[in-house]
Amino acid sequence: MCVMATTLTLTDVSRPAPESGACCAPLVREAADPQTAADLARVFKALGDPTRVRLLSIVAAHDGGEACVCDLTEPVGLSQPTVSHHLKLLVDAGLLAREQRGKWAYYSVVPGALNRLGALLTEAAG
Amino acid sequence: MCVMATTLTLTDVSRPAPESGACCAPLVREAADPQTAADLARVFKALGDPTRVRLLSIVAAHDGGEACVCDLTEPVGLSQPTVSHHLKLLVDAGLLAREQRGKWAYYSVVPGALNRLGALLTEAAG
DNA sequence: TCCTCAGATCGAACTTCTTCGATATGTTCC
């Protein structure tokens, strides 16, 4: 359940807990500084489009936890360039990872990325 | 920790767990249908702007868990109409509540809204 | 080497978002 640094942009936002007693989620405990807010907003913005939520969800629920672009265009009903574009945004946000294997590019959910984001929002007292 | 129906748009998304054994977060367990994805994206989109993340955070961390517009314009450095606009988007997303008291409009975080959103992302096994 | 296929990138059209000044609404006080 613990946290390892990855390429996720909100890495240093999810550090255990500052000196102030851990009463609730970071976002709720103290006013986020502009830099932190910008980092966070970039990740949320990546999830702020229905197509991208579906893509993330489809990839996560897919066999083996990964999927290639060819698996994704038909479910979301969009062109290949558009799907590639959305996948790139999800990768840039640190939510998906891309791995080239042969002719195919496989996308998978970055382990812990959603957990960290969720923990940031959740008031896990103590 | 349980869920009460509020105005939050993702109410029926965070129901306990379907028949399939609860292994992980809903978003990761099965591919989200278009309607669910759209509802979710609308909430994430509300958090997809640095100003709104800051506003939410400032309101949550403010004395009494609430703040009026006049408390918020100066910290974020934007005009009053712009701040009102952003607050409206957060209210529409079900993240903030608005209460008129005298001349002032007080905004506060909707109880449980962030928890539900966080739970949706977090793989709380069991 | 050349062809094929999966996927990324480009360029353009369209839509949506952000932000402001101006103005409308609604509340309190005289």
Added chain:
DNA sequence: GGAACATATCGAAGAAGTTCGATCTGAGGA
């Protein structure tokens, strides 16, 4: 009722996002 104040709404300008067809890149096979 009218002045003063807090906030909401309107309209417009500029920025950013979505989507596609066309094209480029890169890997595998004949």
